[in-house]
Amino acid sequence: MQISRYSAPEFDPYGDQRQTDTDDGWLAPVATAPLEASLSLPGSKSLTNRELVLAALADGPSVLRAPLWSRDSELMIEALRALGTGIEPVSGDGEYGPDLRITPAAELTGSTTIDCGLAGTVMRFLPPVAALALGPTTFDGDEYARKRPMSGVVEGLHGLAVDLDDDGRRTLPFTVHGTGRVAGGALEIDASASSQFVSALLLSAARFDAGLDLRHVGDRVPSAPHIEMTIATLAARGVEVRTPEAGRWIVEAGPIRAIDVDIEPDLSNAAPFLIAALVAGGTVAVTGWPAVTTQVGAQLIDLLPRFGAEVELDGDRLTVRGGGVDGGIRGVDLDLSEAGELAPNLVALAALANTPSRITGIGHIRHHETDRLAALATEINGLGGHVTELEDGLLVEPAPLRGGAWRAYADHRMATSGAILGLAVPGVVVDDIGTTSKTLPQFPQLWERLLA
Incomplete structure (x- = not known):
């Protein structure tokens, strides 16, 4: 599947932020087959x-x-x-x-x-x-x-x-x-x-x-x-x-x-899409990847293989291949002090791993759009997970997850983290997917087309 450029009769910077499938929020789509997708993303x-x-x-x-x-x-x-x-x-x-x-x-x-x-x-x-x-x-x-x-x-x-x-x-x-x-x-x-x-x-x-x-x-x-x-x-x-x-x-x-x-594409916004390949299996490619960049999202090239992904950079095309949750996602021990904005999505991935993860160096993200450490622990545990807050990070231990409400706390990274979990866990309902308009207004459409 090729995800094409954003198209509408007239350009709308906020895209279509409809709450789909439920009056309580956005029902995160479940991956029913391995992915084969390619997409480009808006600027950083x-x-x-x-x-x-x-x-x-x-x-x-x-x-x-x-x-x-x-x-x-x-x-x-x-x-x-x-x-x-x-x-x-x-x-x-x-x-x-x-x-x-x-x-x-x-x-x-x-x-x-x-x-x-x-x-x-x-x-x-x-x-x-x-x-x-x-x-x-x-x-x-x-x-x-x-x-x-x-x-x-x-x-x-x-x-x-x-x-x-x-x-x-x-x-x-x-x-x-x-x-x-x-x-x-x-x-x-x-x-x-x-x-x-x-x-x-x-x-x-x-x-x-x-x-x-x-x-x-x-x-x-x-x-x-x-x-x-x-x-x-x-x-x-x-x-x-x-x-x-x-x-x-x-x-x-x-x-x-x-x-x-x-302006380069936003490489941190690429994280949920590339992570989707590990969760659902198959491949996801992001085009327009810069050869040289100061964006912390570039660290995904080194971080995702630690969870078990295969990553290939060919020119300006970055491709991630994963085996899905059934194929096994590895737990990790990460210091994300330089890339705290990637932490929410990577913690969501860790919640689907088959071994524990310890992600540290991120105490400062308590002061981002919300207290992200408390929010991640609360929401993952609310779905049956086992996450413990540390002084500067989170300990994530394997636990079977179930569907349920996922609060975004007006935080775009929390909203996309709920979408990641919803790939593998039926019934995850993100209360405010529209908060992704902060940095990626087209996220709901791109996500659903990723799985089409």
Whole structure:
């Protein structure tokens, strides 16, 4: 089966988010035969939102080709527009929507409110941008967004003498009183709760009067590859980030070059589809796989064989072959400190394995869209599984699973994890499959066509 490009009479960035088969949610399809599927995926959320910020701060117009159209990217687009950036769709041959032309504002303006939704990239990347705008900018978001860690950004801006009013909470909501400039200079922050604290400051640093000499103090920074992604996107625009020692990043003041950028497919969003080959058996291929990338989803090439998959990369086509649950899925002992966003889908796979798994280095994902460790343990155990929370991970032991309700907690990775389990367990009902619109609006259609 070949999964073709997304098609509709007119492009709809949120696709068809119907709740099918039950009034209580989305009945996850069961795999009744080995798979033989090939698909392409929309652009990377992490790259799209970084490039949107850099394009808004650049020295001229930029075009993003094949960007992601999803709730997170649209929240970023609307936020940058509110600060005065010109952003408009332009014709392109992208499979999942139009390209984007970004025209920087002559002068960024505040006096606005930004809805962050549940997007960490919006709530963390944009306060330093708002500090470069004239006027107050208030940040708020979904209910759970107020629980997500923001201390590294808040304290970082305080350390740069930016007037930020948060009533001492170190969380949303808060107001940045921009003056049109940030002095910059030396700064220390604790980024052990999120690598996005570092990326947030680096993305705007070249526009600070004295650049930035940033030091991390505290435990190791999780998801370090995301910082490397930020450094690479800056380098492509002529901004050098020097790292004279671990945990220190230096950016000189200077222009951010306007360039046209091709956005890579989202490799983390490939995870549930590739995992499906292990659960259902057969093969699943993802096309457009980049030869060189900073995305943590690239680690799937090494991670999936540990569960028993055969993985082959031929040009830009990555193929995964698995034997299905009857053929045996191996348990694993993994440290996912660099790839925490893959953890929910891999934990779902581990719940179907025939030997125990210990997945650690992911304590920081308690502070993602939801407390993912507690959510995974609760939902898998609710289906008859045996998952124990550890200080920084999960112990997953084999247990027969049964159908039942699966709560997504407004978390796209939790929703896709429920779909993975539903391949092998009849009757899994995901309460809110529409939450996948955060990064992959077309997930329900692609998933069902995967099994067609």
